[in-house]
Amino acid sequence: MKDTIRTFIAFELPEPIIQLAADLQMRLKSHGLKVRWVRPQNMHLTVKFLGDVAKGRIGDAAEAMHRASRSAVPMVVTAQGLGVFPGIRKSRVLWFGLGGRVDLLTEAHRLLEDELVERGFAREGRPFRAHLTLARIKQRLDARKLLESIEDVGSYPPVEFQLTEWVLFKSELRPQGALYTPLERIALSGR
Secondary structure: OOOEEEEEEEEEOOHHHHHHHHHHHHHHHOOOOOOEEOOHHHOEEEEEEEEEEEHHHHHHHHHHHHHHHOOOOOEEEEEEEEEEEOOOOOOOEEEEEEEEOHHHHHHHHHHHHHHHHHOOOOOOOOOOOOEEEEEEOOOOOOHHHHHHHHHHHOOOOOEEEEEOEEEEEEEEOOOOOOEEEEEEEEEOOOO
16 A cells, blocks of 8 residues: 555636636647647646655645645636747647736745745745646647747637635546545635
8 A cells, every 4th residue: 555645736727717728728739739638627726746745744734735825815817828838949838827916826835835844845946837737748849830839829818717725636647647636625814
């Protein structure tokens, strides 16, 4: 029996954003991009990837979430635009971006990160960049074709949605795709 659980903390997405993701993917697929698409129903806004956590430490992660939630405030953000990480020539992730009160989202991430570090979890080495992953890119793509696809599909009207609770997820990697199971839900209650 495994002594660790693969986990991450994220916001679940409302149905209109999941539908937007499916629509964007369908439109991008028409450009013939060879990528691995994320199933829209599996999409979420990751705040912190914890990785393999000892079962006995899951409570520590939940406690960090509870403590940070007292200062983190609910927020309205917008889904807008398309892009890639790390850049167009060596892209690895195709995403749609976030606007609106991203400053509040960044602050919520910082509060959570600080509480997790206080409980012995590792601090993230990279800066937090809020995004929603549409696809993972496993092989080099023609940069011009990718850029044309992004320019064609990426000019959709922004869609607002609320972020009010984060979820501690268990992640099981399976051949047919990842299975995410909520372990803890915590509402943001800061003012």
